[in-house]
Amino acid sequence: MTVGLFVTCLVDMFRPSVGFAAVKLLEDAGCRVVVPDVQTCCGQPAYNSGDRADARAVARQVIAAFEGFDHVVAPSGSCGGMIAHHFPALFDDDAAMQARAEALAGKTHELVSFLVDVLGVRHVDARLDATVTYHDSCSGLRELGVKAQPRALLSGIAGLKLAEMANPEVCCGFGGTFCVKYPDISNAMLADKTRDIAATGADTLLAGDLGCLMNMAGKLQRLGSSVRVRHIAEVLAGMSDLAAIGEPETAPAGPAAAR
Amino acid sequence: MQSTAHAFKDNVDRALVDDNLQQSLAILKVGFSERRRQAVERLPEFEALRDRARDIKNHALAHLDLYLEAFEAKVTALGGQVHWAPTADDACRVVLDICREAGARTVAKSKSMIAEEIALNAHLEAHGIEPVETDLGEYIIQLRREPPSHIIAPAVHLTKDQVADTFHEHHRKLGFDRRLTERPDLVAEARAVLRRRFQEADVGITGANFLVAETGSSMLVTNEGNADLSNTLPRVHIVIASIEKVIPTLEDAATLLRVLARSATGQEWSSYTTFNTGPRRPGDLDGPEQYHVVLLDNGRSSVLGGDMQDMLRCIRCGACMNHCPVYGAIGGHAYGWVYPGPIGSVLTPQLIGVAEAGSLPNASTFCGRCESVCPVRIPLPKLMRHWREREFEHHLTPAAVRQGLALWAFLATRPRLYRWATGLANRLLALFGRADGRYAWLPLAGAWTRYRDFPAPQAGGTFHAQWKTRRGAGR
Ligand code: SF4
Numbered sequence: 208m209t210v211g212l213f214v215t216c217l218v219d220m221f222r223p224s225v226g227f228a229a230v231k232l233l234e235d236a237g238c239r240v241v242v243p244d245v246q247t248c249c250g251q252p253a254y255n256s257g258d259r260a261d262a263r264a265v266a267r268q269v270i271a272a273f274e275g276f277d278h279v280v281a282p283s284g285s286c287g288g289m290i291a292h293h294f295p296a297l298f299d300d301d302a303a304m305q306a307r308a309e310a311l312a313g314k315t316h317e318l319v320s321f322l323v324d325v326l327g328v329r330h331v332d333a334r335l336d337a338t339v340t341y342h343d344s345c346s347g348l349r350e351l352g353v354k355a356q357p358r359a360l361l362s363g364i365a366g367l368k369l370a371e372m373a374n375p376e377v378c379c380g381f382g383g384t385f386c387v388k389y390p391d392i393s394n395a396m397l398a399d400k401t402r403d404i405a406a407t408g409a410d411t412l413l414a415g416d417l418g419c420l421m422n423m424a425g426k427l428q429r430l431g432s433s434v435r436v437r438h439i440a441e442v443l444a445g446m447s448d449l450a451a452i453g454e455p456e457t458a459p460a461g462p463a464a465a466r
Numbered sequence: 467m468q469s470t471a472h473a474f475k476d477n478v479d480r481a482l483v484d485d486n487l488q489q490s491l492a493i494l495k496v497g498f499s500e501r502r503r504q505a506v507e508r509l510p511e512f513e514a515l516r517d518r519a520r521d522i523k524n525h526a527l528a529h530l531d532l533y534l535e536a537f538e539a540k541v542t543a544l545g546g547q548v549h550w551a552p553t554a555d556d557a558c559r560v561v562l563d564i565c566r567e568a569g570a571r572t573v574a575k576s577k578s579m580i581a582e583e584i585a586l587n588a589h590l591e592a593h594g595i596e597p598v599e600t601d602l603g604e605y606i607i608q609l610r611r612e613p614p615s616h617i618i619a620p621a622v623h624l625t626k627d628q629v630a631d632t633f634h635e636h637h638r639k640l641g642f643d644r645r646l647t648e649r650p651d652l653v654a655e656a657r658a659v660l661r662r663r664f665q666e667a668d669v670g671i672t673g674a675n676f677l678v679a680e681t682g683s684s685m686l687v688t689n690e691g692n693a694d695l696s697n698t699l700p701r702v703h704i705v706i707a708s709i710e711k712v713i714p715t716l717e718d719a720a721t722l723l724r725v726l727a728r729s730a731t732g733q734e735w736s737s738y739t740t741f742n743t744g745p746r747r748p749g750d751l752d753g754p755e756q757y758h759v760v761l762l763d764n765g766r767s768s769v770l771g772g773d774m775q776d777m778l779r780c781i782r783c784g785a786c787m788n789h790c791p792v793y794g795a796i797g798g799h800a801y802g803w804v805y806p807g808p809i810g811s812v813l814t815p816q817l818i819g820v821a822e823a824g825s826l827p828n829a830s831t832f833c834g835r836c837e838s839v840c841p842v843r844i845p846l847p848k849l850m851r852h853w854r855e856r857e858f859e860h861h862l863t864p865a866a867v868r869q870g871l872a873l874w875a876f877l878a879t880r881p882r883l884y885r886w887a888t889g890l891a892n893r894l895l896a897l898f899g900r901a902d903g904r905y906a907w908l909p910l911a912g913a914w915t916r917y918r919d920f921p922a923p924q925a926g927g928t929f930h931a932q933w934k935t936r937r938g939a940g941r
Binding site for chain 1: 475478479482495791792794795796828829830831832833834835837838848851853854855856857858859863867868871872874875877878879881884885888891892900901902903904906911913914916917918919920921922923924925926927928929930932933934937
């Protein structure tokens with residue numbers, strides 16, 4: 208089975224290790240992974256700003272680049288949700304494009320739910336000696352039903368203890384451009400979230416979307432918290448020895464560190 | 467009501483530093499959602515009922531003309547009168563005329579969002595008629611001369627101490643001179659004051675949760691029974707409701723009631739459910755001599771049949787605001803007009819214009835929690851996005867945002883150029899040093915770094931650059 212990896216613009220730019228973790232998890236589960244080099248972004252910045260024309264232009268590019276694969280996988284519920292949920296709606300005046308968008312939507316998945324629901328992965332071999340709390344990023348949760356899958360895989364990680372926070376399903380205040388358009392509201396939401404995280408006593412925070420993770424990591428660190436923040440894919444791929452998000456690196460990131 | 471939706475950001479600034487408000491919101495954020503969760507858990511068919519509720523409202527909207535005419539015919543046959551009000555001004559005029567004809571000096575009002583929408587109290591006061599709010603929350607904010615901050619809990623922004631102060635200030639002249647501190651005492655005092663006012667009222671004005679075409683009934687739920695006093699004691703009863711409140715049958719009302727209270731307060735039923743079906747008949751022991759229904763359009767009919775029609779399904783349960791983290795951060799007044807929260811962000815631009823209220827649909831992370839609890843499954847994020855699209859089309863989006871988007875789109879549709887630009891950005895960020903793993907400050911990122919650090923990119927270049935050297939270009 209050939210999987211096209213949609214890397215996402217944030218992973219590409221800020222945390223390539225998430226992309227390499229996704230590749231490792233998919234290959235370990237028996238997939239052939241291809242990373243098309245014409246990909247950039249899923250189009251959400253335009254789509255969520257009301258700029259339909261540009262969102263469509265980006266969507267066309269994604270559709271053309273990815274429609275040939277058996278499946279398309281993104282290490283993000285937000286970008287996965289954009290393709291799987293919103294692309295068809297962008298072409299409601301163009302039947303041919305809409306059909307292509309729907310075909311792509313039907314085979315596009317968020318990484319962890321793809322591993323569990325489609326590939327039937329029940330266990331990954333990894334270790335993390337930590338008490339972990341998990342935040343349910345909004346799009347993955349509500350558009351793609353990502354909730355039980357990450358917890359199922361985390362429960363099999365050696366040394367890992369899960370401590371659920373209050374309200375794991377409440378938004379962290381990121382919201383893409385929202386967090387800089389309405390920084391004060393975003394901060395108020397984020398303050399609630401970091402309070403709930405701290406209350407668990409967990410030393411590690413995980414989630415499946417880099418945007419939310421950068422938002423929460425940035426706040427935790429500004430508050431002087433010692434909670435380490437990681438993308439779940441890194442933990443599942445056994446890459447927990449990497450510097451956490453926003454922490455100084457000791458060894459270079461990327462595949463050298465991963466393997 | 468004068469809108470301050472255009473000053474949304476200023477409203478937000480004030481709300482975030484208002485300690486009393488923040489104290490009240492902290493309670494609301496957990497209370498309502500927890501009660502709804504428990505109520506839903508106790509009713510296995512709840513999700514299926516939401517589908518039914520959505521279908522009922524969709525059907526009613528698809529045949530709205532038919533059901534409105536049927537409703538009018540029924541009301542008329544019962545001896546009541548239906549008044550069609552295309553605009554808020556029309557509705558105010560009709561109500562004032564009825565009050566004048568009845569020689570009314572005092573009007574008992576039971577909570578109505580439509581009355582807020584048309585600013586009825588101000589209109590009546592300006593013409594020498596005193597409206598008395600009889601819902602406890604509405605009564606409190608009427609004393610304080612504030613607008614409601616929530617569609618089902620109008621005074622939810624206030625703490626108990628603030629209410630105690632307000633009562634002490636206003637009730638002293640009525641002979642209640644002790645400042646009360648306990649909730650039951652405050653309620654008892656309000657009840658004592660309001661009883662007198664009910665008896666003085668010549669006209670009772672209520673809203674309606676639903677209008678039933680089959681029977682000509684207007685239906686109302688409350689937890690205080692104040693509506694029942696508003697519509698039985700005075701000689702004249704006026705119902706004010708917007709046109710999308712009409713539904714076909716009593717059976718439909720029963721279905722909608724099953725999702726309404728559960729979504730709103732987590733109750734199975736509200737304490738009082740009242741059906742008003744025409745004026746007092748010969749032999750009836752009580753009831754009004756006159757029964758009027760004022761049907762307000764106020765721009766709603768222009769939404770019918772379009773891509774925003776879904777907003778008209780709303781049954782005003784308040785669940786979307788109870789579960790909205792933005793509402794939970796800023797409260798209802800910051801939205802600047804009558805309807806706050808997610809439904810307000812969709813409705814307000816329709817009712818008072820997107821130029822005035824364009825900030826509201828933008829102030830959302832699209833987290834989707836509102837849609838996930840809405841009893842009639844209104845796709846609120848999608849409707850907010852529609853407004854953003856209208857703004858963009860009409861060049862109401864700020865110039866800086868438009869320019870940023872244009873640049874972004876130019877790059878995002880040119881992958882090779884995009885690679886070059888992200889590589890450059892990566893190196894530029896490195897210039898700011900990544901030894902700490904994060905930045906406390908970055909140029910152009912002040913909105914982010916005011917409150918949080920910004921994580922530095924990992925060393926080694928972008929994913930695509932690394933992938934290319936490891937695996938060769940994508941096939
Ligand atoms: S939009 Fe839905 S959740 Fe919000 S008030 Fe209306 S019916 Fe309730």
